[in-house]
Amino acid sequence: MKRRKKQKASKRTRLFRLMYVLGFAVFFVGLICGYMVYTYSGYKTEFYHIASSQVKSNVRIVFITDLEMKDYGDGNAKIIDEVKSLHPDLILSGGDLIPYSDKDYGSVLEFCKKLSKIAPFYGILGNHEEERLYLDNDKLLPEMFEKSGLHLLRNQSVTVKLGENTVELVGLSGNNKNFEKYGTKEFMDSLPSSYLSLRVVLAHIPILFKNQLSEYRFDLGLSGHTHGGLIRIPRLGGFYSAEEGFLPSVYAGEYNFEGKPVIVSRGLGDSSFVPRIHNPHELSVIDVNKY
Secondary structure, rough: OOOHHHHHHHHHOOOOOOOHHHHHOOOOOOOHOOOOOOHHHHHHEEEEEEEOOOOOEEEEEEOOOOOOOOOOHHHHHHHHHHHHHHHOOEEEEOOOOOOOOOHHHHHHHHHHHHHHHHOOOOOOHHHHHHHHHHOOOOOOHHHHHOOOOOEEEOOEEEEEEEOOEEEEEEEEEOOOOOOOOOOHHHHHOHHHHHHHHEEEEEEEOOOHHHHHHHOOOOOOEEEEEEEEEEEEEEEEOEEEOOOEEEEEOOOOEEEEEOEEEEEEEOOOOOOOOOOOOOOHHHEEEEEEEEO
């Protein structure tokens, strides 16, 4: 009789342990799924502070990149409202507002129109948009962006007067593999090494700043493309980028290459089947101060 009671008690203990383990597993999986849903549906506003002797007063830049036609509210109202509240002097785009696969990008053009009414709006094409332009022969794409208020810089520079500050915007095309082939190196070589403005360089592929652009003079570099390395591993950082493979050296945040600050945004959208983990979307705000 006692032996039967012990066996029953042992079975109850094992059943309780099993239920405890299963309950914990369900809770853990639910927690991960909930976090992934939150990561997918929201974004984080990141503030960066850069000191430069090239400005006389503060210049606030809002940097938007890799939207991939993602919506944050009807017509991206959430982002529009926040950008308005930030009172930027300048809005810049790092490209890939439109993914390669989507044919109708009218919503993004409308988004650009609204941004251009807040502050001067300049940007570059990303790899998805350049693929549409050169592989799919979408010759209207640059013109449509221009009509929407986004002034594209394709291996070009423009000088913008913002109050008492003068900002030189330099926009680059292509990637690290064709830096010399399609005129990007030639264009960078043509820029004067001596200047009196704040020189900001936009390049979609961030590894360009480490490998090809570190020899040139500029005051701030802005980039995106890597989506924060897709999955952020604690202590190790980004998991993957197309150019560097696993555990890339450049994936998100602020870097310094040869004394020049470069900010790589995690971007606002998704272009991969790999879900973001520990890697929220990003709206970047850069304050450039004299000190």
